[in-house]
Amino acid sequence: MIDRILGVLGGMGPLASAHFMTRLTLLTPASIDQEHIPAVLWSDPRVPDRGKALRGGTDPLAALCRAIDGLQDAGCGAIAMPCNTAHGWFDKMQAHAKVPILHIADAAAAELRKIAAPGSRVGILGTAATLQMRLYQTHLGALGWETIEPSDQDMAEFVTPAIALVKANRLRDSFAPVAQALENLARRGAQAVVLGCTELPLAVQSGPVERLTIPLVDTIDALALAAIAWARGTAPSDQTATRIGSA
Amino acid sequence: MIDRILGVLGGMGPLASAHFMTRLTLLTPASIDQEHIPAVLWSDPRVPDRGKALRGGTDPLAALCRAIDGLQDAGCGAIAMPCNTAHGWFDKMQAHAKVPILHIADAAAAELRKIAAPGSRVGILGTAATLQMRLYQTHLGALGWETIEPSDQDMAEFVTPAIALVKANRLRDSFAPVAQALENLARRGAQAVVLGCTELPLAVQSGPVERLTIPLVDTIDALALAAIAWARGTAPSDQTATRIGSA
Numbered sequence: 001m002i003d004r005i006l007g008v009l010g011g012m013g014p015l016a017s018a019h020f021m022t023r024l025t026l027l028t029p030a031s032i033d034q035e036h037i038p039a040v041l042w043s044d045p046r047v048p049d050r051g052k053a054l055r056g057g058t059d060p061l062a063a064l065c066r067a068i069d070g071l072q073d074a075g076c077g078a079i080a081m082p083c084n085t086a087h088g089w090f091d092k093m094q095a096h097a098k099v100p101i102l103h104i105a106d107a108a109a110a111e112l113r114k115i116a117a118p119g120s121r122v123g124i125l126g127t128a129a130t131l132q133m134r135l136y137q138t139h140l141g142a143l144g145w146e147t148i149e150p151s152d153q154d155m156a157e158f159v160t161p162a163i164a165l166v167k168a169n170r171l172r173d174s175f176a177p178v179a180q181a182l183e184n185l186a187r188r189g190a191q192a193v194v195l196g197c198t199e200l201p202l203a204v205q206s207g208p209v210e211r212l213t214i215p216l217v218d219t220i221d222a223l224a225l226a227a228i229a230w231a232r233g234t235a236p237s238d239q240t241a242t243r244i245g246s247a
Numbered sequence: 248m249i250d251r252i253l254g255v256l257g258g259m260g261p262l263a264s265a266h267f268m269t270r271l272t273l274l275t276p277a278s279i280d281q282e283h284i285p286a287v288l289w290s291d292p293r294v295p296d297r298g299k300a301l302r303g304g305t306d307p308l309a310a311l312c313r314a315i316d317g318l319q320d321a322g323c324g325a326i327a328m329p330c331n332t333a334h335g336w337f338d339k340m341q342a343h344a345k346v347p348i349l350h351i352a353d354a355a356a357a358e359l360r361k362i363a364a365p366g367s368r369v370g371i372l373g374t375a376a377t378l379q380m381r382l383y384q385t386h387l388g389a390l391g392w393e394t395i396e397p398s399d400q401d402m403a404e405f406v407t408p409a410i411a412l413v414k415a416n417r418l419r420d421s422f423a424p425v426a427q428a429l430e431n432l433a434r435r436g437a438q439a440v441v442l443g444c445t446e447l448p449l450a451v452q453s454g455p456v457e458r459l460t461i462p463l464v465d466t467i468d469a470l471a472l473a474a475i476a477w478a479r480g481t482a483p484s485d486q487t488a489t490r491i492g493s494a
Binding site: 001002003011012013014015017018019021022024025026031032033034035036037038039040041042043044045046047049070073074075167168169 | 248249250258259260261262264265266268269271272273278279280281282283284285286287288289290291292293294296317320321322414415416
């Protein structure tokens with residue numbers, strides 16, 4: 001029986017954090033309820049919009065710190081946050097927290113290493129806010145990968161609309177634009193693509209994934225695997241995040 | 248913006264409660280994060296097995312009450328529990344709680360009313376423990392429906408194996424046995440069937456649902472709709488739970 005309690009700081013958006021809970025469950029080696037990981041999901045969709053905050057809107061830090069306090073009060077020993085953009089506040093959140101917060105880019109790097117060696121070129125997809133804050137470019141660049149991003153036109157035509165369609169529960173319509181953005185990154189030499197937004201894996205899974213030839217890192221799965229390794233007190237396991245489409 | 252915080256007492260099993268969070272999100276009329284319902288999911292798979300408790304095993308009440316306390320401390324104003332068998336402890340839990348617990352059978356009755364008038368015959372599927380505790384037979388009987396259950400042979404051959412297959416993540420294999428149990432209830436005159444187990448809707452959705460002709464009540468969806476109505480401060484809405492297969 002696992003006695004470490006995982007805190008999940010979610011609600012950004014709520015569908016992505018529900019999906020994280022599903023993946024956390026399915027990726028845990030368990031055959032009965034009692035072998036699964038105790039977790040508290042704090043799903044607060046009222047957290048001020050992270051993208052808007054970067055453009056001068058309300059700062060979400062106070063709401064994020066309230067969630068941290070709530071998860072700590074509930075007995076959680078570590079926190080996972082299935083929202084890439086919110087990692088822009090990671091350092092301030094970690095300074096506030098008494099427990100470790102598992103960084104989603106560290107988790108993604110561990111998975112990326114399995115499919116594309118450092119030194120190779122990898123594409124980064126994400127919200128405009130995540131790309132502007134250079135979350136993955138900085139982390140993966142420091143670890144030796146060369147990162148590329150969609151053009152401004154691809155962001156406007158394909159990536160931003162796909163994310164909005166997932167948030168509006170229009171999953172089926174979200175596949176085609178994300179597939180086009182992936183194809184364009186592959187044409188520019190990307191050996192793999194990191195889906196640096198928790199909505200994008202949902203978009204990819206909503207269509208004929210067998211048509212996508214470029215290997216992908218699902219950051220929701222990567223974070224779930226890092227959380228499972230923490231809860232079980234093991235080093236990051238050799239278990240591989242389910243590749244998109246094989247779920 | 249919705250300020251009522253929903254508590255979700257989950258982890259029994261964890262896949263069912265993650266699925267509940269997904270359905271809660273998809274059934275909420277919302278187009279941006281901030282229109283969704285704030286929720287705290289307490290997913291504690293360590294709660295002693297409810298079926299075993301009914302056969303003389305460890306009583307889960309203390310663990311259930313700890314979860315209630317945790318959800319109340321987190322500011323939750325009502326609690327939904329996406330596990331039918333655990334409703335056998337409902338009265339003691341409600342006596343302990345300071346906030347209302349939304350009863351899954353009340354939620355199911357509200358949905359059943361839309362497809363089968365009181366007075367008609369309805370089938371009840373569930374774990375052996377749920378059927379033995381007569382959760383739905385008592386509630387729906389008091390509201391005027393005539394309830395029937397699978398034969399002992401159908402329980403042993405179809406229903407119990409289907410639930411075990413879902414818990415073991417073998418979703419595809421779980422469809423055929425549940426379809427057979429449904430057909431047998433229809434042959435005995437059931438006008439609709441209540442899937443009184445949080446695993447069964449997952450089994451039904453894993454196969455060719457268009458072959459099923461009998462109307463079904465998905466108790467996960469029913470409970471999600473009751474929770475949404477509570478959070479929005481509305482009377483139970485006219486929105487209908489997604490029929491199995493139309494998701």
